[in-house]
Amino acid sequence: LWKAPDNDGWNTVDRGPHRDLVKEFADAMRGKGLKFGVYYSSGLDWHKEPNMPILGDGEYGPQSEDYARYMYSHVMDLIDKYQPSILWGDIDVPKISEEDNDFSVARLFEHYYDVVPDGVVNDRWGLTHWDFRTVEYEQGKELMGKGMWEMTRGIGYSFGYNQMEDADSYMTGPEAVKLLADVVSMGGNLLLDIGPDAAGRIPELQRQCLEGMADWMDVNSPSIHDVEPVPEASPSGEGDGEPWVRWTGDGKSVYAVVDAAGRVPLRIDAGAVDVDSATILGGGSVVVEADGDMLTAEIPATDVAGPQVVRFARH
Numbered sequence: 001l002w003k004a005p006d007n008d009g010w011n012t013v014d015r016g017p018h019r020d021l022v023k024e025f026a027d028a029m030r031g032k033g034l035k036f037g038v039y040y041s042s043g044l045d046w047h048k049e050p051n052m053p054i055l056g057d058g059e060y061g062p063q064s065e066d067y068a069r070y071m072y073s074h075v076m077d078l079i080d081k082y083q084p085s086i087l088w089g090d091i092d093v094p095k096i097s098e099e100d101n102d103f104s105v106a107r108l109f110e111h112y113y114d115v116v117p118d119g120v121v122n123d124r125w126g127l128t129h130w131d132f133r134t135v136e137y138e139q140g141k142e143l144m145g146k147g148m149w150e151m152t153r154g155i156g157y158s159f160g161y162n163q164m165e166d167a168d169s170y171m172t173g174p175e176a177v178k179l180l181a182d183v184v185s186m187g188g189n190l191l192l193d194i195g196p197d198a199a200g201r202i203p204e205l206q207r208q209c210l211e212g213m214a215d216w217m218d219v220n221s222p223s224i225h226d227v228e229p230v231p232e233a234s235p236s237g238e239g240d241g242e243p244w245v246r247w248t249g250d251g252k253s254v255y256a257v258v259d260a261a262g263r264v265p266l267r268i269d270a271g272a273v274d275v276d277s278a279t280i281l282g283g284g285s286v287v288v289e290a291d292g293d294m295l296t297a298e299i300p301a302t303d304v305a306g307p308q309v310v311r312f313a314r315h
Contacts (some may be wrong), residue, residue: 002081005073010047026082037086038078042071042093042125061092065103068094072103079112085119087112093126105129122150132189145186145229151179152191155206161195170205173212174259174306178244180213180224181257181307185246187229216306219282223248223255223309230254233268244307254314255281258299259307266295266310273312281309 002022003013012021022038029036043061044052048070052062071093078084097105105128112119123130132148135141137157143149155176156162156169171179176192183190194210196202202210217224227248233256237244243260247268254273256266270290278286278297287298288310302308 002078005077006070007045007047022078022082026084035085036082037088038082038084039088039090040075040078041090042075043091045070061094063094063096065094065096068097069103071097072108075108076111079108079115083116083119085116087119087121089122089125092124093128095126098126098128135188144183144188149187150189150191151183152193154193154195155209156195158195159193161197161203163197165205167205171209172305173209173216176209176213177216177306178246178259181246181248182235184224184227185229185235185248185257212305216304219304220257220306220309222253222281222311223257226250227255230268230272232272233266236265236267249314252314254312256297256310256312257307258297258310261299261301261308264297264299266297267293268295269293270295272315274315275312277311277313279311281311286310 001012002020003011009015012019026036045067046052048067049062075087075089079087093105097103100106105125109121109125109129112121120131121129123133132150133140133143133146135143135149135151137153144151155171156165158165162169180190180192194202194206227250230247230249233247233254235246236242237259243258243264245259245264245266246257248255248257254268256268258264258266266288270292275288275290275295278288280286280300282304283300286300289296297310299308299310
């Protein structure tokens with residue numbers, strides 16, 4: 001998607017659209033005040049290694065020094081041209097790239113942090129270094145809630161656009177919001193992939209999900225942004241017969257994200273919050289009764305599709 005070194009014209013500048021798409025994405029993102037990152041699949045380039053099988057009996061992907069240097073030149077070029085705030089690698093690296101040499105991943109990272117001092121890298125660049133761990137769909141779920149981590153998945157079951165996926169394959173806006181709140185309540189970040197079609201359009205079902213999330217966030221974003229897990233509280237709704245509840249908080253407030261209406265038990269040390277301060281984000285006050293380590297709240301029906309959020313002031 002850019003004029004990458006040593007690829008004999010197999011890029012979008014020399015053929016196809018004849019455009020540097022990475023630069024256009026970078027300019028568009030930064031023009032909206034957003035951080036820009038790049039994804040690089042280091043495991044296999046079939047143009048460079050045309051006879052490599054998809055899966056082999058040994059190490060996955062090319063392992064030669066020539067391929068390792070090829071990968072190194074690509075990532076160095078991405079760093080120098082675009083200064084990405086996130087350097088997101090995938091599918092491992094040749095084992096020789098983990099060794100001490102002049103084309104190692106360690107050298108890449110040294111250069112990256114020189115160019116982008118506040119940049120971050122994920123954990124798929126071999127057994128070298130990472131700033132955060134990654135969970136993908138059901139893989140790596142043992143990492144959830146431990147240190148800096150991120151859930152990465154598509155709105156459906158595919159990362160690219162899959163024309164065979166229908167409404168049963170995609171999350172709705174409320175379902176995506178629940179995933180987001182679940183991840184944030186455990187101290188994680190959600191990386192939600194969007195798969196445009198061949199014309200660059202966001203498919204309608206994906207758009208509906210994103211717009212549903214946006215409508216919910218317009219009201220409830222304080223419970224998601226700049227918050228942390230709440231150790232005094234316990235989630236519920238995973239096979240325990242209780243309504244679905246997740247907790248987040250900051251220095252002043254504690255938020256219960258509740259996917260239910262009516263009388264709902266909220267499991268939190270009552271001494272951690274001011275029970276009488278309970279309000280619905282975007283709404284009015286809420287009646288809450290305290291009984292030991294559990295509160296019971298009268299949750300009204302929501303005007304926006306998705307969970308309700310009850311805000312408490314911290315004690």
